Amino acid sequence: MPELEPAIAAWRNSQVRAVPLEGDILRRSASAIASEEIGFIGNRGFGDPDAGQRIFAAPLELQPVQNPPSRPAMRISDLPRHLSRLCEAPLITPDQERLLFERMNFLRHQANQHRSRLDPKRPAKTRIELIRKLLFLADWHRDRIVEANLRLVFSIVKKFTNQHNRFDDLLSDGIVALMRAADKFDFERGFRFSTYATQVVRRDAYRSVVTTRDERQKVSSGLQDMEIDVSDEIRQPNMSESRWHLLRSRLASMLGDLDRREKLIIRARFALGSHRRVQTLQSLASRLGVSKERVRQLERRALDKLTAMAVDAGYQDVEQGMV
Template sequence: MGKTYCHPAMKQLKDQQTRYAPKERRLEQVERAEQLLGEIDRTKRYPYDYLCFRITGFRPDNWSALMIEGDEARRDLRQFVEDLSATVRQPVEQATEPVLTVDEVSKKYNVSTRTVTRWRRQGLVARRFVIDGRAKVGFLESSLQRFVAEHRGQVERGSRFRQLTDAEKDEIIRRARRMSQFRSGEVGLIEIARRIARKMARSTETVRLTLKAYDREHPDRAIFGPSTTPLDDDAKAQIYLRHRMGVSAENLAVEYGRTRSSVYRIINEVRAQRILETKLEFIGNESFDDSKAKSVIMAPLPAPADGKAPRRPKAPKGLPPYLASLYEVPLLDREQEAHLFRQMNYLKSEAVKLREKLDPAKAKTAALDKIDELQEQALAVKNQIIRANLRLVVSIAKRHVGPMNNFFELVSDGNMSLIRAVEKFDYARGNKFSTYASWAIMKNYARTIPEENYRRDRFVTGHEEMFEAAADNRIDEHEYESALKRMQEAIRGMLDRLDDREKMIITSRFGLGGASERTLEQLGRELGITKERVRQIESRGVDKLRRIAGEQKLDLPML
């Protein structure tokens, strides 16, 4: 099996269960995933939340709209079973039924270990067990029997395998040469090997290896000479992206006229380049170089210093769901905070060490997987710190709310300052993060709020001008007051033609009739509707006023 998933949602599910589910729960999920695998129809589509529910017993909040093709679901479930079982490290003696190793399956069915590997790619479900003190691939007897029942003809052909005779080798070479000349440039080695295998009742891999050996031994008469045209960066990027989308290396090799191994090298090269291009910074510490300190750094989050479970405060009534959810995350004490910051920076430092040794031209899949794993773990710890401090942003934003400052925009801006503060904070100095983050957020507000107010004062005129005529110094004061009075009466008459909700929103939004100006959020809470709905009603009301003004031939500024 490869290490990639067809859908990131399934990999995310595996990572979540690896981090948070206890060992017994993970083992149960492996069993449920394999049971579900036997029910999946390749020709149907399945909602991701259904697959997640069958495996874990809960429905996810994200990826709810994702639909997965049956064939891709089967592949991801096989990968999920193998990956999650590897984290359990179950001794083979504790398995609920007999387990066969790759070598034992090979001997039982009289096939090569390479054939067993090919069976895994075709649907044989593998798990990881601890066998003789080492983690190895194993197959439950029930899983093996199910695969044999579904692929009986293929298994029987493999069991009857015998070495090729010289005459059969000559026949394979003759057929391949004729097919390559007849359809030159249209089909590659894999497709020709597949067609010959069907004709001669042999495996595709046997025919392919025979042709590769012939070309290697007879370079002057090679049927499939090596491609000498180098691929440009765009072509390499396309190979990488298409492989990420589920296109097999074999198909890409045929399409681009390359060997499968060269396709894998290209994929690793592009992947390594993208890893190196990703910015990764960390705050170093001398303990990172002490190998004995790793177990302490990577230990689970310590309990609160006072020994009491963190109390989750009750969210005030009337808060939007986003703000109410912040009260579900417990705050961190000083020791917990330092532990998480040290762990995050340690994971980043380990990733940087591996990146420094990375040569894109010689990158190995295992090394790239390890770097990705370290960066994902560091991101998970960073998100844990951020979630525990989001309430701090809200409390500071509330103190900066004014008539011209939108609360949710302040929260969004403050969240960005918080994220930057997490990246820059040095826990080793002994300061509490909340002090550092508060300073960073308020410093950002001190810069952005005056800038925003300046732009508003510089480029936006007052709302009252929409409904009041500007003074004209060329007429006397009495004439101006009379004109203004007539205009205000006309406006009141126009407002009376709006429905009650439109009139209330227009009056409150523009401070008419002595009313104070109110924000979209304030009006939304009072009316029990969303901010966007208030904005739509306001826009509809202004459009009506424009039409009425046009009918009455009134010249109202800014309408």
């Protein structure tokens, strides 16, 4: 189908460095695909024999991103160039939006149909490759929707930015929220995606601001108010009560100087606060919507900050309190 040529070209480029589906990799892939149903917004017409031809018959006619763009990209004060370029994707019409959503969900519907016929014990390589290709093509259509609506995320999150809520953190969370909204949007209800996405992104940004505020309140109250489990064995008997509270306040102040993601990672990696067990880099990466290497970088950055703050502050007065 000519309408799928750009998406298929992207799929072929992604396969240049892909790991071949053989042996254990094939079996693990089959088990992972078979264990989880593929989500999509259903439509009664998806099951028709000619559904594919009908859905991909109309031309999509997406405008390519011009470099430089024909009109200035959305500008936000002090915004780096690499971020402002995210707003250069052309807007899409209501008809284009409907086609993108219909095709995205149809491709996922087809992938789920093949997934239901997959035998993990005797996986067919061709079927797994087809499922992966269908999911890639579906995500390609989803990404076109996301690109066309990134201006919306910028305009929303900048209203929530302040000294305690950094723009790049809110933007990252807002883009994840936009992608989640695209996955759950029902294009049959007759209203534009931006109406639905605005509510999702705004609610997510507000929740982030409230979470940051609550965390700062816990930090200002000391580690005990953050529900850190400190046993009597950790509290050395040869340290006076006043010096122990001084040490707690110093640590709380240091954590308070980290940004929201750094605090989350430090608490999770060292089982602080509500985290009763150490979390892995991969679990945090999935939670934050970033790569495992990015979590590792954020952890190292946070530890470097804490080390520098400890050196700058010094603990001579705490040591003098030892009796």
